[in-house]
Amino acid sequence: MSGLExxxxxxxxxxxxxxxxxxxxxxxxxxAARAAVLDSGVARDAIDGVVGVYGTxxxxxxxxxxxxxxxxxxxxxxxxxxxxxVTALSTAANAVLTGNCDYALCYHGKYRWxxxxxxxxxxxxxxxPAHEFDPGLDHALVxxxxxxxxxxxxxxxxxxxxxxxxxxxxRIAVNNRTNAARNPRAVFRTxxxxxxxxxxxxxxDPMCLLDMDAPIxxxxxxxxxxERRARDLPHPPVLVEAFASAxxxxxxxxxxxxxxxxxxxxxxxxxxARSDLTPADIxxxxxxxxxxxxxxxxxxxxxxxxxxxxxxLRESWSDDEQRLRLFGxxxxxxxxxxxxxGRATQGFGSVIEAVQQLRGDAGERQVDAAxxxxxxxxxAGTNRSTILVSG
Amino acid sequence: MARINHDTVELWQGWQRRELRVxxxxxxxxxxxxxRPFCPGCWSDALVGTVLAGAGRLVSYSLPRVAPGSxxxxxxxxxxxxxxxxxxxxxxxxxxPERVTLGMPLALGWWEDAGGVYPQFGPVDxxxxxxxxxxxxxxxGAADGGAGKAGA
Numbered sequence: 001m002s003g004l005e006x007x008x009x010x011x012x013x014x015x016x017x018x019x020x021x022x023x024x025x026x027x028x029x030x031x032a033a034r035a036a037v038l039d040s041g042v043a044r045d046a047i048d049g050v051v052g053v054y055g056t057x058x059x060x061x062x063x064x065x066x067x068x069x070x071x072x073x074x075x076x077x078x079x080x081x082x083x084x085x086v087t088a089l090s091t092a093a094n095a096v097l098t099g100n101c102d103y104a105l106c107y108h109g110k111y112r113w114x115x116x117x118x119x120x121x122x123x124x125x126x127x128x129p130a131h132e133f134d135p136g137l138d139h140a141l142v143x144x145x146x147x148x149x150x151x152x153x154x155x156x157x158x159x160x161x162x163x164x165x166x167x168x169x170x171r172i173a174v175n176n177r178t179n180a181a182r183n184p185r186a187v188f189r190t191x192x193x194x195x196x197x198x199x200x201x202x203x204x205d206p207m208c209l210l211d212m213d214a215p216i217x218x219x220x221x222x223x224x225x226x227e228r229r230a231r232d233l234p235h236p237p238v239l240v241e242a243f244a245s246a247x248x249x250x251x252x253x254x255x256x257x258x259x260x261x262x263x264x265x266x267x268x269x270x271x272x273a274r275s276d277l278t279p280a281d282i283x284x285x286x287x288x289x290x291x292x293x294x295x296x297x298x299x300x301x302x303x304x305x306x307x308x309x310x311x312x313l314r315e316s317w318s319d320d321e322q323r324l325r326l327f328g329x330x331x332x333x334x335x336x337x338x339x340x341x342g343r344a345t346q347g348f349g350s351v352i353e354a355v356q357q358l359r360g361d362a363g364e365r366q367v368d369a370a371x372x373x374x375x376x377x378x379x380a381g382t383n384r385s386t387i388l389v390s391g
Numbered sequence: 392m393a394r395i396n397h398d399t400v401e402l403w404q405g406w407q408r409r410e411l412r413v414x415x416x417x418x419x420x421x422x423x424x425x426x427r428p429f430c431p432g433c434w435s436d437a438l439v440g441t442v443l444a445g446a447g448r449l450v451s452y453s454l455p456r457v458a459p460g461s462x463x464x465x466x467x468x469x470x471x472x473x474x475x476x477x478x479x480x481x482x483x484x485x486x487x488p489e490r491v492t493l494g495m496p497l498a499l500g501w502w503e504d505a506g507g508v509y510p511q512f513g514p515v516d517x518x519x520x521x522x523x524x525x526x527x528x529x530x531x532g533a534a535d536g537g538a539g540k541a542g543a
Contacts, residue, residue: 155453
C-alpha cells in the first residue's frame with residue numbers, strides 16, 4: 001500500500017453463536033465487545049471510539065448502548081455501518097487513521113427477530129424490531145412476484161449461462177462444513193457430503209437449504225488502532241492492507257441477476273489496485289458465502305474468468321479431505337464461513353478467523369505460514385472487501 | 392402486497408387499469424424503471440409515461456417452495472423488449488416449470504387478488520391477443536398457479 005500508516009486489528013472477541021441464545025441482542029454485543037477489549041490489552045478507559053453495524057433489524061446495537069453497557073467513560077467518536085460487517089471495520093480503520101479516535105471498538109451482531117425466523121415468531125420475548133424491515137421502494141414494486149430470494153435467480157443464471165451444476169455449488173458447502181468441524185464457534189459442525197447436499201430440500205429451486213446461511217443469535221467484535229500504537233500491545237498486530245467496494249450502475253439483484261458477478265469483479269479490481277499484493281500472493285481466501293452462489297462469484301472474481309469457478313473448484317477439490325485447496329495451496333473459509341457460523345456473522349466471522357490465522361493462533365485450524373488473507377463481503381449494492389496481512 | 396407511496400402510486404394505479412406504464416425520457420430516450428425522480432442518463436426532468444404492450448423475455452427464474460399440494464410458482468425476471476433496460480420480477484404462469492427456459496419470449500397478462508391487480512407473464516401462445524391468465528380479466532395466475540397448459 002502507499003506510505004500512509006495503516007490501521008491494525010489488535011483485539012478480537014465474540015459471544016456464543018447459537019440458534020437460540022436465551023439472551024437479548026444487547027447482551028450478545030456487550031459480551032463480544034468486552035471480550036475484544038480484554039483480548040486487545042487496551043485499557044477500557046482508553047477506548048474512545050465505537051463503531052457498529054446498525055442494520056434496520058438490529059435496533060439495540062446503537063453505539064450509545066454499547067458505551068453504556070461497557071461503561072466506557074470518554075468516547076469521542078462513534079459511527080455506524082450497514083452489513084456486510086467489513087463496512088464497519090473500514091469505518092473504524094478510517095476513524096483511527098484520521099485521528100478522530102485512537103482505539104476503536106468495532107462490533108457486529110445479529111438476532112433472530114420475530115420476523116426473521118419461525119422459532120423467533122413463537123418466542124414472546126423476541127420483540128419485533130423497532131423498524132419493520134422495509135426492503136425499499138423497488139422491492140415493494142415487485143414483491144408480488146413470488147420470491148424475494150434474488151440469489152436463487154443469480155444461481156439459475158450462472159447454471160444456464162456457464163453450465164455449472166449443483167455438484168459444483170456443493171463443493172463450497174461441503175468445504176465449509178468440513179472446516180467448521182474444527183471451529184468451536186461454528187453452529188453447524190456435523191460433517192456432510194456432496195450427496196447430503198444433493199439430497200437437501202429445495203427452498204427456491206435451484207437453491208437448496210444448504211446453499212444459504214441460517215439465522216442465529218450472536219455478535220463479534222474487534223479493536224482497531226494504528227499500526228504504531230499496535231506495536232505496544234500484547235498480540236502481533238494484523239494490518240489492514242486495503243479496503244474497496246464496487247457499486248456498478250445496476251445494483252438491484254432482484255432485477256439484475258448479473259449485477260453480483262459484475263460488482264464482485266470490479267470490487268476485487270479496486271481492492272488489489274490499493275495494494276502491492278496480487279490475488280496470487282494471498283494465503284487464505286474468505287469469499288462471502290451468505291449464499292454459495294456469492295462465494296462462487298467472488299472466487300471467480302479473485303482467480304478466474306466469469307463462469308470458470310466450477311472448473312477451479314473441481315481442480316482444487318480433495319476427496320480425501322472433503323475440502324478445497326486452491327492451486328493446491330490456498331484454503332477457503334478455514335472457519336466454515338457464514339454457512340457454518342450462521343447469519344449473525346455476515347462476514348465478521350471471516351475477520352475474526354483471519355486475525356487468528358495471521359497471528360498464528362488458530363489452534364488445530366492453523367494454516368502454516370499464513371501471512372495474507374482476502375475477505376470479500378456482500379453483493380451488488382452492499383459490498384466491501386479487505387486484505388489483511390500479518391504485521 | 393405491494394407497498395404504495397408517493398413515487399409509486401401512479402404506476403400502481405395504472406396496473407389497476409391493466410396498463411403497464413413505464414417512464415421514458417423525452418430528451419434522451421432512456422427508459423426509466425422502477426420510478427425515479429429524473430432521468431438517470433441525462434438528469435432531465437422530462438419523463439413521459441408510456442403504455443407498453445408488454446412483450447418480454449425471461450432473464451432468470453426460481454421455483455420457491457410452496458405448501459405441499461399447492462400449485463408450483465415460477466418467479467421470474469422479465470426483460471421488456473419494447474423498453475431496453477427495463478425489467479420486472481413477476482410470476483410466470485401458463486407453463487409447467489420443467490418447460491421454462493431462459494430467454495423464452497413472454498407476453499404480459501394480469502393477476503388479480505384481494506390486494507389489487509398485478510402484472511404477470513406467460514408464454515406467447517397461439518393467440519398473442521390472449522396471453523395466459525389475462526383472458527377474461529379474472530384471477531388467473533397464482534391461484535391456479537401457472538400449472539395450466541400453455542396455449543391449451
